[in-house]
Amino acid sequence: MTVADIANLHTFVDAFRFIGDNPGFLLTKAWQQLELSGAALGIAALVAMPLGIVLGHYHRFSTLAIGASILGRGLPSLVLIAAFLTLLGIGFVNNMVALAVLGTGPILTNAYDAIEGADRDTVEAARGMGMTGPQVLAKVELPLAIPLLFTGIRVAAVTIVATAPIAAIAGGGGLGDIIVNQASYRLAGVLGASLCVMALSALVFLVLVGLQTAVTPRGLRRTSVVRDLTT
Amino acid sequence: MRLAGGGPVIPNFGQGSSCVTGDHAFCWGWVKQHWGDTLGPALAQHLEITAIAVGIGFAIAFPLALLAHRFRRLEQPFSVVSALLYTIPSLALFQLLIPITGLGLTTVEVALTSYTLVILFPNIVTGLRSVPADVIEAAQGMGLTRLQVLTRVELPLAVPAIVGGLRIAVVSTVAIGTIAGIEVTTKGLGYPIFNALQDPTPFKTEIYSAGALAVALALAADATLVVMRRLLVPWARRTA
Numbered sequence: 468m469t470v471a472d473i474a475n476l477h478t479f480v481d482a483f484r485f486i487g488d489n490p491g492f493l494l495t496k497a498w499q500q501l502e503l504s505g506a507a508l509g510i511a512a513l514v515a516m517p518l519g520i521v522l523g524h525y526h527r528f529s530t531l532a533i534g535a536s537i538l539g540r541g542l543p544s545l546v547l548i549a550a551f552l553t554l555l556g557i558g559f560v561n562n563m564v565a566l567a568v569l570g571t572g573p574i575l576t577n578a579y580d581a582i583e584g585a586d587r588d589t590v591e592a593a594r595g596m597g598m599t600g601p602q603v604l605a606k607v608e609l610p611l612a613i614p615l616l617f618t619g620i621r622v623a624a625v626t627i628v629a630t631a632p633i634a635a636i637a638g639g640g641g642l643g644d645i646i647v648n649q650a651s652y653r654l655a656g657v658l659g660a661s662l663c664v665m666a667l668s669a670l671v672f673l674v675l676v677g678l679q680t681a682v683t684p685r686g687l688r689r690t691s692v693v694r695d696l697t698t
Numbered sequence: 699m700r701l702a703g704g705g706p707v708i709p710n711f712g713q714g715s716s717c718v719t720g721d722h723a724f725c726w727g728w729v730k731q732h733w734g735d736t737l738g739p740a741l742a743q744h745l746e747i748t749a750i751a752v753g754i755g756f757a758i759a760f761p762l763a764l765l766a767h768r769f770r771r772l773e774q775p776f777s778v779v780s781a782l783l784y785t786i787p788s789l790a791l792f793q794l795l796i797p798i799t800g801l802g803l804t805t806v807e808v809a810l811t812s813y814t815l816v817i818l819f820p821n822i823v824t825g826l827r828s829v830p831a832d833v834i835e836a837a838q839g840m841g842l843t844r845l846q847v848l849t850r851v852e853l854p855l856a857v858p859a860i861v862g863g864l865r866i867a868v869v870s871t872v873a874i875g876t877i878a879g880i881e882v883t884t885k886g887l888g889y890p891i892f893n894a895l896q897d898p899t900p901f902k903t904e905i906y907s908a909g910a911l912a913v914a915l916a917l918a919a920d921a922t923l924v925v926m927r928r929l930l931v932p933w934a935r936r937t938a
Contacts, residue, residue, distance in 0.1 A: 478797045479797065537869065537920070540866060540869045540870045540873060541869040541870075541872070541873055541913060541916040541917065541920070542873065542913060543872070543873040543874075543875075543876040543877075543888075543909065543912050543913070544873065544876075544877075545876040545877055545879075545888055545891055545892075545909075546876060546891065546905075546908075546909035546912055546913065549891050549894070549895060549900065549905045549909065550905060550906065550909055552895070552900060552905075553900060553902045553905060553906075625784075625785050628787075629785060629786070629787035629788070630787070631787075632787050632789045632790065633788075633789050633877065636880075636892070636895050637895070643789065646789055646790065646793055647789075647880070654797070657793055658793060658794060658797070660790075661789070661790035661791075661793040661794050662790070662794070664787050664789070664790040665785075665786050665787065665790050665791075665794075668785040668786065668787055669782060669785050669786075671785075672781070672782065672785045
């Protein structure tokens with residue numbers, strides 16, 4: 468081990484010490500980040516989910532659904548946050564809107580795919596039984612779509628929580644505040660907060676995977692949840 | 699950088715046209731003036747870090763995917779690990795790598811390459827898996843060895859899915875690459891944006907122009923891959 472290696476090791480020890488010394492402060496910051504993320508996710512879901520479901524039900528505008536997913540990946544979060552900062556000013560609202568825009572991509576695409584891709588035979592059987600359009604949607608397409616709808620929510624949630632630290636540069640608060648402010652918190656604080664951010668994202672991911680397994684109708688469970696983890 | 703324009707007493711935005719000093723919505727003049735010293739080099743560097751990350755990512759993901767294709771039990775552990783890896787926020791990953799790999803290109807590439815692996819690996823495996831069983835059986839029936847089946851049947855048929863994975867990887871690497879601008883010396887298009895955000899009243903043109911370039915780069919790279927796929931596998935033109 469070189470001297471430099473040992474020095475590096477120390478920075479990580481200090482990072483853990485920072486976490487141990489400031490649990491309350493870090494929890495407050497983590498909660499701030501979750502509040503911002505939750506608000507953004509809520510807005511994204513309110514806008515994108517109904518839109519995706521309706522478009523999927525009528526098998527229309529598939530380019531919009533595909534475009535949303537490409538846009539969601541291709542629009543750099545930093546650019547979104549910076550652009551909304553110039554439009555809406557510094558603080559909670561601009562970050563919430565920027566993060567919500569990021570979240571709409573996966574939710575819209577997955578909602579569209581979920582409804583649009585519902586098994587054709589099943590849907591036709593339901594129609595043959597005399598179900599109306601809304602009944603087919605509510606009793607057949609939606610239950611079949613639950614796993615994929617939830618995948619959209621999960622992907623959006625993880626994306627938003629993982630991006631929220633960047634919002635700190637535009638007054639978003641949260642753990643990112645510590646990461647972008649090395650002058651005040653020193654390297655130990657920056658690394659400690661980075662570790663906390665990682666843990667928080669992983670936690671959100673695991674909780675949502677658990678929830679997804681719980682809400683998925685039993686018959687669909689084996690096929691869907693594990694397989695689409697990486698989508 | 700903007701302050702180095704040689705203003706008399708009060709630091710102003712560059713050469714201080716009324717558009718720039720008044721921070722109007724968008725100043726073409728500033729873009730033209732700073733193309734050579736800021737935007738152009740940032741764009742070139744962004745292209746470079748993206749190309750390296752996707753290139754190395756593909757070189758790692760491809761053999762791993764072949765392994766997982768051959769030994770199916772390997773796939774699920776790798777999927778779970780890579781899904782968790784993808785949840786690591788880029789800002790945190792860059793910061794945590796800096797003490798280990800320094801402030802340079804290595805940190806950027808280690809972080810970006812890890813993210814590309816998560817996208818490329820499952821796409822390549824899915825592509826190989828989606829080859830119809832009867833096609834493979836026909837190939838085996840014709841006496842092709844396992845290696846021949848892979849190189850002459852499975853891989854060509856998997857090209858559309860592999861290119862699909864590359865498209866997602868390139869587009870998201872361009873996007874995540876902007877975060878690299880915060881700390882490390884390898885600046886890319888994120889740097890002008892972070893630079894503008896240092897100001898209490900961020901200079902809009904710098905944000906918009908660098909942001910537009912990042913989006914344009916992602917779209918151009920995506921289009922290039924679509925063209926590449928058409929040249930490689932002209933018969934698969936209709937699949938997504």
